[in-house]
Amino acid sequence: MKQNLNRAVAKVLKSLHYPLDVILLCVRRYAAYPLSLRHLEQTNGERGISVRHPTVHRWTLKLLPVLEKPFRRCKPAGGRSWGMDETYIRVRSEWKYYLYRAADKAGNTIAFLLRARRDKAAARRHFEKAMTLNGEL
Known part of the structure; x- marks a missing residue:
């Protein structure tokens, strides 16, 4: 999956030590839903993923600015008016x-x-x- 990501995202992910799917799942949930970092820590713990809330916070600070451009391309265009x-x-x-x-x-x-x-x-x-x-x- 890392081959499909652009260089900026790959550079950020290179320094992170968790599996890619765990990182992207946590960042996506935090960005898409009104969840606190502690709620994410708790829900991941229920699924057997041990991730502390400061770690998720660092991931979001590093990844969201880099992922904004690819996410914006996938966003459906607004109407003409x-x-x-x-x-x-x-x-x-x-x-x-x-x-x-x-x-x-x-x-x-x-x-x-x-x-x-x-x-x-x-x-x-x-x-x-x-x-x-x-x-x-």
Whole structure:
């Protein structure tokens, strides 16, 4: 399987000492589902895989930036028509964050940006980048 991976991923995986399928399974679960690192440690332990949560955290920090590009290529393209909304997020009864979200007509999220302060210029730059990666509006 390592032959099929690009050079950047192979370089990162070279320094890791667990089996490749265990590493990729843990990183995929962490990225795809709302699980904490301790939940991953527990579920892997139930399946007979002894991996501590700091190890999974190090794997995600090393692999997710490298895997982002291949994952983005596999992501289905959004529709031709997008919309953007801006909203506030409340954390512990305080309004703290601004969430900018671009969605297609079907309601699928194409891109999002979470900021501590309202920043229209940063949101515009982020969505312009998303348009180049996913297609034009």
